[in-house]
Amino acid sequence: MSQPVLDVRDLRIALNGDPDAQVVKGIDLKIHAGETMCLVGESGSGKSLTSLATMGLLPSVLKPIAGSISLGGEELLTASPRRLRQLRATDMAMIFQEPMTALNPVMRVGQQIAEVLDAHSSMVGSDRRKRVLEMMEHVHLPDVARIYNSFPHQLSGGQRQRIMIAMALVLKPRLLIADEPTTALDVTTQAQILKLIRELREEQGTAVLFITHDMGVVSEIADDVTVLKLGEVMEVQKVDALLRTPRTQYSRDLLKAVPSLIPREPRPALADAVPALETKDLRKVYATATLFGGKKETVAAKDVTLNLQPGRTLGIVGESGSGKSTVARCIVRLIEPTAGSVQVSGTEIATIPQAQLKPHRKRVQIVFQDPFRSLNPRIEVGESIIEGPTNFGVSRADAMKRARELLELVGLPASAVDRFPHQFSGGQRQRIAIARALAMDPDLLVADEAVSALDVSVQDQVLKLLDEIQSRMGIAILFITHDLRVAAQICDDVMVMQRGAVVEYGPAGEVLANPRTDYTRTLIEAAPGRHWDFGAFRPVAGVEPALG
Amino acid sequence: MLRYIAQRILAAIPVMGFVALFVFLLLRLSPGDPAAIIAGDAATPEQLEAIRERLGLNEPIYTQFFDWVSRLLQGDFGTSILSGTPVIDMIMGRLEPTVSLALTTIVLAILIAVPLGVIAAWKHGTLIDRLVMAISVLGFSVPVFVIAYVMIQVFAMNLKWLPVQGFKSIFDGVGPFAERIALPTLTLTLLYIALIARITRTSMLEVMGEDYVRTARAKGLREGRVLMRHALRNCAVPIVTVIGIGFALIISGVVVTESVFNLPGIGRLTVDAVLARDYPVIQAVILLASLVYVVINLLIDIAYVLLDPRIRYA
């Protein structure tokens, strides 16, 4: 076989160059022209560091201490800074996770691409501009003349990532490193960007090192896969082989933890129960005053009507800006609904003034997305959990006793009451947040993207925990998520929202298996890896997916 | 964008209103009879009554306030008790030395401090960085009048390079002007070098951790270009803000510097007025200094529009 474009051998990276503090512990990688190698792993696996080391962009505290990285036969670890600078953008280029922060906010995007030509070619003036516009068309940006003169904040997330890709590929480098390039994007945008990367790779014969944590994305884009764990290579396989016959337990666990897109068995609906939550024509409008006394209105949620029975889970699914979180926050009364009714266990709470809301607070509890910010870092876990009950007159001693029980219920030791949040991992904190919510004995638990910030394996455990708690306590759960897989696994009913409006609402099996609207269909089709049933190590029945 | 600028201008008006109210209340709420304070210790009861009548002190307090403000708006700042001349004339006559000193100080500070801050951030953690930080903390801590006397001791008395005191207008020739403004400028500029170098370093350090600086490096740009076009350009807003506020508050430093170097500017006028309790002059200087502050802040806000497209195209 021909010489690989990128050949990484026994790469070791250590904190401050200390051999006892290795974060990358001997990684090997080979990527050939026109191939995509996916680097998969959870946080702390060292996947991003490997790519930064290749570009010579490691933070100064991290140093490669052994091994070699060779690009087309040229050693990079020992190359001079000057040589590395020459190679960047011409032979190797990189795109990043968050295109908003990766672009200079005060520079026109066209100039940011043109700068690459300035640095590495002799192209000037109109030639240069022509080449940039050409490249922008190549990544399918619309109205390129206008976008050339735009600033990053004036573009959408997908457009920004296209700019990044244009910037990376304008000089046709041999290697493209893509570090979670679609993670910050909505699912439909993600599908388009993946398609674009595949297309350009074929056209330019680029070797792609694609870093991701998402097995769905892997199945869409990889030729080969390297699975990393804590800085070590677990296994290297062709993508099909990995998905069907993973060799290591770690890969198997990783795949099993991916929630299936196929909705789980629906639970029988309870007849005649008082709904835990019922909203009618719930509406939230944000009004901003304009200079001359007028008003500009933004409808964040309109006419949301839903019904959730005790012991069941309703998922609200949508992309960013769909209004799903607005609905959740209205229901918890963290923001004031503009119109409509919200009934919790038969009591109307939308119209109660804030001051008289307290007695109703305990019926609805919320779990937030970011486990690092949802617990007060200065307060012991136990104190956080008993805050609610003591507000409602429960004695400290009783509340603390219950807190210990609840911690055990969510799978933590009772002794955790005396510790501070920073002593726990993200998944553990999310368990604590759940325990804090349960301490109020709520009728309704609102989970606002509660598992989105977690690694897939931890996500799986928290989802199982919620399910278990629900069957034990008969609580109703309103689950807000952007992730169809998660929705399919936890919800009895699903509501799809787009730009503040309800697009589709029905039993999860119906909505996700036989969508009635185009938008829902688009969402499902955009879900990466939808042809694979990862947990079962085989394609979804009846479909033979085209890989890579 | 126009909406933003209009908002800023509208917001500046109540601020000036509150300043006027403070300055007014300062005299009215201080213990003792305002007429007695204004008249000085040796006034007869008849003189006091005359002053009360003239200032309208027998009127209700809100009438007094609005009368006073409406006179201010017509440019009438009253007359000096000490000299009997209109306050506005006294201030105009003292503007040149102060403006000269303020401008030379700020320009020199920017020329020295911005490069220092950039280098310190670029060479973060090295000896150069620590040296810049040391200069900065010294500039903050050593009072202006202490620096002033050290300067006089070294440059005027020991080395005899420069005259100790006085002021010559720039219209009388650049040489004499520069000779006399040099020591006051050197004295005062240290504080501003400290201020500007530190904000430059801090914001550069922060910006250099941003993703887009990493992108710029990933593009294979030269370090100089990464620093100037990507990093420093994004620091413009905080740096301009600090320079502007520093300029707006320079009156505090000017009061002391002019006093030490005997420059006949606004600062001297203020000190003399305070010692003589020439209240109309004190009032006018405070109002003027605050107006300068508000106007410069307004200019800073408008500068944001030029510096940050996110505001321009909001």
Place this chain on the structure above:
Amino acid sequence: MTGLADTPASAPPAGPSLASRLRAIFFAGPVTSIATVMLFLIVAMAIFAPLIAPHDPIRLSPATRLKPPSAEFLLGTDAYGRDLLSRVIYGARISLIVGVGAAVFATFIGLVIGLAAGFFRRFDAILMRIVDGLMAIPSILLAIAIVALSGASLWTVLVAITIPEVPRVVRLVRSVVLSAREEPYVEAAISLGSSTPRILVRHLLPNTVPPLIVQGTYICASAILVEAILSFLGAGINPETPTWGNIMAEGRVYFPINPGIILWPGLVLSVAILSINLLGDAVRDALDPRMAKRGIDR
């Protein structure tokens, strides 16, 4: 969060004792250590002034006017024949009283107002206009005017120095409260039915403490500086009282004869302010290095 096993964290390591944490802050490096020692010496000088000072700092002694440094008068004498060293030693008292007093008053008043502004939105709009107005007046001018009008005494000087600092503290506290209000843990507390006062005290107040300690240090340094300027300009505590600014003001005329009258108190004053600023930086770095970037600054 690494790997598949989401196992409970092991027992927390025992936190270091308060004494060792303080030691870690105040003796963090050679520069900080020197600052700590210097400040300690100046505080000791202020407290034990009557025991240390070789002469009476106030009584006039025409016989010993403007003497150069000698064994009897280590730093020489001033125009009234008073021992310069003794006056400098006593000068530490006023400076420290003003510095600590202004820091305590300004932080406390600013904290109360800032908390209220951060939480009660209606109050906030008016209050911030007033704060903007106060901040527009250069602090030294405001202080001079207050002292000039109310007559010079320790109290009026203290008030005159404290008032311009308050709006800065209000802004700081308000901004901390406003950003903390957005934290999910505060929203969680709201949904747990906690009352507004409880949320203020339990969840928001603690966030203001670290930046306030740092800000308080800087106010202390700045107050000492402003007091010296006021005295130096003749708008401070009466000229008989030995303050560093007063000593220097008297020395202006005699600077060519005895520069020490200005340079010695100037040196001690600079060292005092420098030490306090350096310790402020050290405390800031220890409590939260990101503070410098959030505008908690001198």
